[in-house]
Amino acid sequence: MNTQSSLALVVEDEPQIRRFVCSALRDESCRASEAGSVAQGLDLAARERPDLVVLDLGLPDRDGVDFIRELRVWSGVPVLVLSARTDESDKIAALDAGADDYLTKPFGIGELRARVRAMLRRSQLQSDSGAGALHAFGDVTVDLVRRTVRRAGAEVHLTPLEYNLLVQLLINPDRVLTHHHLMDKVWGPANRERDHYLRVYIGRLRQKLEADPARPRHIVTETGVGYRFQLQPTGR
């Protein structure tokens, strides 16, 4: 994978945190430019067109969520949010505004690098003519054209809703999808309040597609926030 020329923008008001975040980005062969406020960050994002944005939510001039909203008007660049807030509603607000992933402070460098790698890989995939019709994870292959799902070669039967949900996960790999987002996409905005359906269907997908449904490796729960589809599982 060629990330030699990738440029990351770090928007964070704490210089010491900026320092090690930039250092970790350089270890992932990224160039890093730094901003300490929302205004400066938007300015740099417009001028330098970064491939990735690492954004702190608590900035001195404005809320980080505002940054995401304004950025999303004209750019689809992946955004990784750093949040010192433990309240899930802040993360949900950032994700619903268009952020792709989040890390809760304090975080390890390994974790940060893994997230950055996944995001760069994804933006690479999207710029290279999309992901195509064939998807594979674990021992499962999905053909979006024929609408078939196979596990270890044998066809798996999914209901239309299960299939739609799986497609939403597949086309957004390594991205945190909030309950609201998935409900809107699969059941429609009118059914937002019935999000227990989502949780039940995720359980059914895990039963059908995960090797150990009790310890899902691909369809991962982000507790209190939503779900993440992990193409290449980390950990064991």
Add this chain to the structure above:
Amino acid sequence: MSFAVTLQSASTRRVASYAAAVVACCLTATGAFPLRDHLDLPDIVMLFLLAVFLVATFFGRGPAVVASFLSVALFDYYFDTPHHFVFFGDAEHVLTFAIMLAVGLVTAQLVSRAAAKTDDAWARERETRQLYEAARDMAGAHDVTQILEAAQRYLGNRGLGGNLLVAGDDDRLADHPGGHHVLSIAESGCAGAAYRGGSEFVAADPRDHAGAAIVCFPLRAPTRVRGVLAVTPLDGHTRLADEQYEAVAALASLAALALERLHYAESAQRAELMVADERLRTSVLTSLSHDLRTPLTTLVGLADTLAERRETLPADAAETAGIIRDQAQAMHKLLSDLLDMARLKSASAPLRRDWQPFADVVGSSLRLAENVAPDRHVMIDLAPDLPLIFFDAVLIERVLCNLLDNAFKYARPGARISLAARQSSAHLEVSICNDGSEFPAGRIDSMFDLFVRGANESCIPGAGLGLAICKAIVEAHGGSIRAENRAGGACVRFTLPCLTPPPVTIEDEP
């Protein structure tokens, strides 16, 4: 009305008014005498009639009758020619006298009726003003004492004494300390009956020690009966006059409204105070959390950056960096525990409950726990037909992680650790057990208290917050948690209530 007039005795006033009648007639005769050659007789009769009318207007019936007689006599003697006294001598004078008498009597009657009406209106006006003043005082009252004072002022004006009994939220009537006297048993009985009963008033029976009647008026406000107004006559009277009842009932309804207003003002103030208190607490916790996490983030990040450069650093420097990182992480865990505990202890800690399968939170908890301790493996035993449970996933994940973490910490390496969940009647029962280590006997019940730790020695990291947080979370969900030893191991079991889940219809398989 002048003060001097009221000091005169009634008889003096009566004599004075008869004298005034005589004087008025004499003055009329004296005034008219020089004019008798210029005026016709009927005109002079009119002057005397005017005098009789005025006397009747100002002095009443008796003087008017005297004035009538005197007027006819004077007229007859001085004006009617020839000048001699032939009282009632001819029919003409009889008629004059009759008219004068009639005018005098009718006028006196009309005037006395008007005066009675005026007095009545005055009394009513005074009553209204007093009631209005009581209403105004009560509307501005800041506490029960001021309401009582306003009521007592009003009652005092009518020769009554009063005592206010305010009902608490527990329906107990409290004798207000500012009251005229301490309630006797009879009074308390009467007040209780008025408070509970629906009637307009209740009179005490038997009466109090002085023999005076006590009448208790319930203070009926729109939402509930707020208390009782106990009224006794003062100044040696033994019972309330009939017309007093209506007035006191009006006062009672004013007092009821004032008490109700006071009650709501107080609860609003209390609620406002509580909200402000809670807001302060939350904002302190939030800023504390942010301000402490930022340096910890820097510490963890920088130390981790160093530790990641294993190849380029001397071995012991990289190891030191790793230790700094781990200690900073441990400090963060402690900080989170303390902040969470503070948040959970606050009255309004919100639960974000959703309907969800329990397996979901088990999966995410295992991921977190097993990431921390990669050498441990947990046996999962979830009943296959568990219903949807209504819980806050973030908090229950915290419970499971804390319990798994404990099980890892206190169990021998390689010991079996299991997590099981099953439904038992109206509860989901979750148990996390390990083989090998037991809770210290005799201290099992205190395991869930703050800062209590299983092992006396601090060779195992932790501050004794974990189980206390678990307990707070489980109890906030309406469940219970307990620890127990079983053959060769320790278990923590907790329950979550199984409520009626919303329906889920799954489409048919294709």
